[in-house]
Amino acid sequence: MDIHHGGESTGDLAGALASVRGGEATAERESSSVPPALAILRDGTPLLEVPFGTVHAVLGPVSTLRHLIARLSGTSPGTRGAARASGSETVLVAGKPARLSSRAASSASGVAVVTAGQAISWSQTIGENVLLGSERVAGLRETVTRFLRGPSGDRTSVGRSDAARIHRALSVVGLDRSSADSAGALSVVERRLVELARAVAAEASLIVIDDSGPALRADEVERWRQAMVEVARAPRTAAPAPGVLLATGAVTGLARVASTATVLAVGGAPPPSIRLSAVDGAGEVLEALAAGLGGVDAFHPVAGGSSTSDGASVIASSVTAAGLTVEHWTASHPADPERIVVDDLSFACAPGEVLGLFGPPDSGAGEVLLSVFGRSYGARTRGTVALDGAAVDVSTTELARASGVLYTTEHPIRFDLSFLGGVPSSVSPDALTRMVRLGVADPRRDYRATTVPSGLVAAIPGAHRGPDADQFTESLRIIADTGARAVLLAEPFGATGAPGSEDGRRRAERCALIRSLAASGRAVVVSSEDPAALAAVCDRVVAVRAGRIVGTVGAADAPDSERLDARAVIEAMGGLA
Numbered sequence: 001m002d003i004h005h006g007g008e009s010t011g012d013l014a015g016a017l018a019s020v021r022g023g024e025a026t027a028e029r030e031s032s033s034v035p036p037a038l039a040i041l042r043d044g045t046p047l048l049e050v051p052f053g054t055v056h057a058v059l060g061p062v063s064t065l066r067h068l069i070a071r072l073s074g075t076s077p078g079t080r081g082a083a084r085a086s087g088s089e090t091v092l093v094a095g096k097p098a099r100l101s102s103r104a105a106s107s108a109s110g111v112a113v114v115t116a117g118q119a120i121s122w123s124q125t126i127g128e129n130v131l132l133g134s135e136r137v138a139g140l141r142e143t144v145t146r147f148l149r150g151p152s153g154d155r156t157s158v159g160r161s162d163a164a165r166i167h168r169a170l171s172v173v174g175l176d177r178s179s180a181d182s183a184g185a186l187s188v189v190e191r192r193l194v195e196l197a198r199a200v201a202a203e204a205s206l207i208v209i210d211d212s213g214p215a216l217r218a219d220e221v222e223r224w225r226q227a228m229v230e231v232a233r234a235p236r237t238a239a240p241a242p243g244v245l246l247a248t249g250a251v252t253g254l255a256r257v258a259s260t261a262t263v264l265a266v267g268g269a270p271p272p273s274i275r276l277s278a279v280d281g282a283g284e285v286l287e288a289l290a291a292g293l294g295g296v297d298a299f300h301p302v303a304g305g306s307s308t309s310d311g312a313s314v315i316a317s318s319v320t321a322a323g324l325t326v327e328h329w330t331a332s333h334p335a336d337p338e339r340i341v342v343d344d345l346s347f348a349c350a351p352g353e354v355l356g357l358f359g360p361p362d363s364g365a366g367e368v369l370l371s372v373f374g375r376s377y378g379a380r381t382r383g384t385v386a387l388d389g390a391a392v393d394v395s396t397t398e399l400a401r402a403s404g405v406l407y408t409t410e411h412p413i414r415f416d417l418s419f420l421g422g423v424p425s426s427v428s429p430d431a432l433t434r435m436v437r438l439g440v441a442d443p444r445r446d447y448r449a450t451t452v453p454s455g456l457v458a459a460i461p462g463a464h465r466g467p468d469a470d471q472f473t474e475s476l477r478i479i480a481d482t483g484a485r486a487v488l489l490a491e492p493f494g495a496t497g498a499p500g501s502e503d504g505r506r507r508a509e510r511c512a513l514i515r516s517l518a519a520s521g522r523a524v525v526v527s528s529e530d531p532a533a534l535a536a537v538c539d540r541v542v543a544v545r546a547g548r549i550v551g552t553v554g555a556a557d558a559p560d561s562e563r564l565d566a567r568a569v570i571e572a573m574g575g576l577a
Helices: 012-018 062-073 103-108 126-131 135-149 156-173 188-201 218-233 282-292 365-372 397-403 429-438 455-459 469-479 502-519 531-537 566-573
Strands: 038-042 045-050 055-059 089-093 111-114 206-210 243-248 260-263 324-333 336-349 354-358 381-387 405-409 414-419 423-427 486-490 523-528 540-545 548-553
Touching: 045 055, 045 243, 055 062, 055 218, 062 103, 062 111, 062 206, 062 243, 103 111, 111 188, 126 156, 126 188, 156 188, 156 218, 188 206, 188 218, 218 243, 260 282, 282 566, 324 365, 336 354, 336 365, 336 523, 336 548, 354 365, 354 502, 354 531, 354 566, 365 405, 365 486, 365 523, 397 405, 405 469, 414 429, 423 429, 469 502, 502 523, 502 531, 523 531, 531 540, 531 566, 540 566, 548 566
Parallel strands: 055 243, 055 260, 111 206, 206 243, 354 523, 354 540, 405 486, 486 523
Antiparallel strands: 038 045, 038 089, 324 336, 324 381, 414 423, 540 548
């Protein structure tokens, strides 16, 4: 094993957290101590608590974390107010029942959500962005001031109050920029810092941070982490420092930010919160993630594969003249040619091998496969592709197929955007690139990749959604009758299910079909954010973060009895993202 660290069927805790709702009744606390910033209770029993002045991390699959964030922010499309059959959940913010029926209600309850730079208004200044959402508070102060001072009262004190609020918020997050600067000039990490400053200026009791989004450089990661720590240390006006709930997939370096962590399990018994320290806790979090993800009812993968090199961003086949070789592949974001998603990445897959690329959307794992197949992802792409030692032209999907390279997925990468009067739409990467070039879509927006179709797409008859589950399984059978020499599969495993269930049976069948494609002498590359499924079906797995390979598990010289496991795959990444 060669590891390089780089930067719904759920358990009870995950089920509770993923379906939280505002509480209608306050549970009695056993002590008279200061209530925490956030408390999620089931039938009066605490499931999760975030004390004031602390950073508490929650970890789990990206989809589960986003569902939790949507619930806490009041933006979840699910039925609101419906009680779960297994018990009643109550959400308390600063000791009071939170109303989570809408974004405004969530904000009024003292919750602020930081969306990794997604909620920046480009037409406004940094200062205006910091105050965005709390203008009504300023308006109320101004009204009261005018009433007390009479018609002759000036507005200088109100203006100074806002300026002081902006200055303090920017100072807390460590952003040394003029509040009069345009938000359009902000870097990726600065967008996050402005959103965090907005939460500070609003004096929220609970700050929920979505840590997914555009990749940060190593120095930006440290800057971002330090900002979260400082926010949890900074007392509010006549109130303690807020509690910070950090939704993240990264375990490496987490103890430098958070004091405790909770894993959102998928199946199995949920572990209690884990206390983190500089020398302990990371291993326990990795183990809890692996245990909580469940497994695949499949078989032991065929031993063998290729050996790994010492480089963190290059993985080479032991037979370099055979199979699929991708070298120095680079692809930018579809809307922004300057934002690199796949960063000079190289890998090789031998005939008869199943190579796994582990990473969530925006990591580069799935994007590299789609961009290789007809350059179907990225405003700009470059690099070389070879089959059996000979360079092939994959510049269009037709040429890629003719060369023997085939790509398929059940869950296409999509981007949500609003145009034509604000109607929400879900478009492919290639369509987004065209829309930006035509001026229909704003290139400054930070479009986030997803493999889940929008609600509108799901509701429109005949809209493109990708194949259904049975159609995709059938497509895996059909590939065996094609002349493809290299097969690229993105998220091919389907829904998680218990052995014997319909989902479990389908998943096991797909794993068997993938192995049979490799057994026929094809090079098979699979990308997925599911480490348990990858461990069950792959000979080797490489973890991809920020478009680069940061870890590798599996090698040609591994003993026949050695099987990849989810823990090893997660450890190669240093988490789930």
